[in-house]
Amino acid sequence: MRSNNKTGKVFLVGAGPGDPGLITVKGVNCIAKANVVVYDYLASPALLAHANPDAEMIYVGKKGGDHTLPQDGINALIVEKAKQGSVVARLKGGDPFIFGRGGEEVEVLIAAGIPFEVVPGVTAAIGASAYAGIPLTHRDYTSDVAFVTGHEDPTKAESSVDWKALATGIGTLVFFMGVKNLPTIAAKLMGNGRSVDTPVAVIRWGTTPKQKTVTGTLGTIVDETQKAGIKAPAIIIVGGVVNLRKTMQWFENRPLMGRRIVVTRAREQASELVHQLTEYGAECIQCPTIQVVPPPEWAEMDRAIETLGRYNWIVFTSVNGVDYFFRRLFENGLDVRALGHIKTATIGPATADRLRTWGLNSDIIPESYRAESVVEAFSATPITGSTILLPRAREARSVLPVELRRMGATVDEVTAYETIHVENGATELIARLEAGTIDMVTFTSSSTVKNFCRLLPSDQARRLMADVTVASIGPITSQTARDMGLSVNLEATMYTIDGLIQAILENY
Incomplete structure (x- = not known):
């Protein structure tokens, strides 16, 4: 946002000592409403996620005598940005007024006639x-x-x-x-x-x-x-x-203290895994290898939504499938009442929980969380002559529709979303692997495995991963990892995020 005044305003925000959870609520609000964020070396990068996506991010870190910008330059910068009408969040490690040179910055702002506020932070002491x-x-x-x-x-x-x-x-x-x-x-x-x-x-x-x-x-x-x-x-x-x-x-x-664990899940879905691993003490290195996006066109899905009356079942194989289906349903002017006659099946508890948030309970939840188990669960339910809608990823495994058709059902597969390859972070990942500063890499799907391997030079992948523990969410993901030349060291017995975390805790 821009200040209503010709001159903007500066918020000196204490970012706390490192744990991003230690920032104040007011500090988070200041970051969110700023259109310029000027941040230090000791301010947790996780705090930048609170910023407006359109905000200008300016790093002015200082560490061990290596100053990206000297203090006089920082002072001039925040004055310049405020005079341009910007709302500036000056994000400082710890507390601005405890050896943070916040007093000097305030004096400069006063001299320049720029409005300011100081938001205290938890000091390192x-x-x-x-x-x-x-x-x-x-x-x-x-x-x-x-x-x-x-x-x-x-x-x-x-x-x-x-x-x-x-x-x-x-x-x-x-x-x-x-x-x-x-x-x-x-x-x-x-x-x-x-x-x-x-x-x-x-x-x-x-x-x-x-x-x-x-x-x-x-x-x-x-x-x-x-x-x-x-x-x-x-x-x-x-x-x-x-x-x-x-x-x-x-x-x-804490049991994972100091362990450096790579999370390859899509960034928008990684928060639960990252949060839990961090709570147990791990240093999580987010290296999303995939991004979940809508399909290139919705014609296929829209046709299915227009003819929902002919379906007896909808089978959801992932949280993404649930979300993208219902968003498109609503965009077509319908709501959950359009599914009143349809029974639902989900591949596991996480998918069932997400379905419940849209107002529906799942009629079938298999004991094991993979496509084969969904087929097994249907074996006790006559589906000959039934018509089943299967909204899922573009490149999903074929076992489910093949087996359901073999049981006598008509199955319409429609693309609800797709996963695309992400290369951001490849340079840092390879550098960390070369330095031996990664203990474990986690995989939550076959697509994360395939795209992770694409990030590594093919002639060096085996060497780079030689001393790294590979953790897999389940047997399908594990087999993909082996097919890609990786050694799988541990596999969740319950194919969920909680199951993966439990396997990691037991490993250490």
Whole structure:
């Protein structure tokens, strides 16, 4: 949207420490209504999904001294965009006013006469410590806490940190951006009276599936951090409360913590799988190999809808088939009443659940979730002389219509949707496979297998996948994977997303 004023408006939005679920509701609303989103390195990419598809997305990330755009350039950018009448969401990791340089950006906006609002965010100190199982205050340990920069402005003549006061006067200390300076921080605290045995924790990538925590004391933490290879971004917590992590840690105990799992399902359908795997601790790498789209033309479907009165059954073999059929039914000016005389069969519980959302219960749900089981379920139902409508994907397996016709039914197959090959993400996928930073690839259909294999160089696919676990949703998908030269390591016993997740949990 554009501001009603000639000059736009800037929202400084705290994106939180990494977990996209930790952003505030107001923060999400600001992203959604902006037509320019200016975002940082530490702002979760998942948050960009809340933006308007037509919004201009501008990355200004800063990491380890590598600045895409220096702070002065960022200041000039948000002023320029606002003066053009844009509503700007300035998305900043953590909280804008806790070592986020939000105060500097506000001063620039004030000087330029640009309206602004500040939307607080969960700062890394609070988020990372909670996810590491470390309460920053505790009645039995300390009643005070201090947030300290571990990386002061390099242009300052001398440090403004009162090390003596910090070392002896504050119970819990949290240092931001201090990993490179950890030896100096530890030495300053011990040199100013803090005990060498004071517990310390260093938390990298707090609140994300990549979170890693190292603990020690002021005397040992430098060596422990170096051994663990901890680098930025990380925060440092100093104080007795660190000992509570021994019993309170929860986030890093999850069964899939740190596992890097590729989800090949179409992006619009991947949310359930991604959500559940993430809840169990996995880092999900979304690499959709297919996109579900309407058929090139609707003539075939429209003819079936116009003559619904002649059908005795409709068989739905997927959630997509349900959705596309009913959308087209409604677009033709009809509703579920047009199906009042028709019985329905679905291939599994997920498809039956989706059918129920359109107002119909399924008359047949087979025990096993594949075409052969639908045929078996019909064996107890006389269908000789029946006319069956089968709305499904363009390139679906032939077993179902063939067997139903063999049982005496007339079957009209109509294309409700098709899946097309998607190549976005191939470069990143291959780079990750080359680096050995993928643990598992999941396949939820034969089409995801075929299109995944198309993304890989044919002469290198076997090598790239040699050490990667392949997880399949069921036997048909597994056979396709084997036909494509992949080794299937695990297969769901119940051919659903929940079944696939259960198989992955059991594997690990």
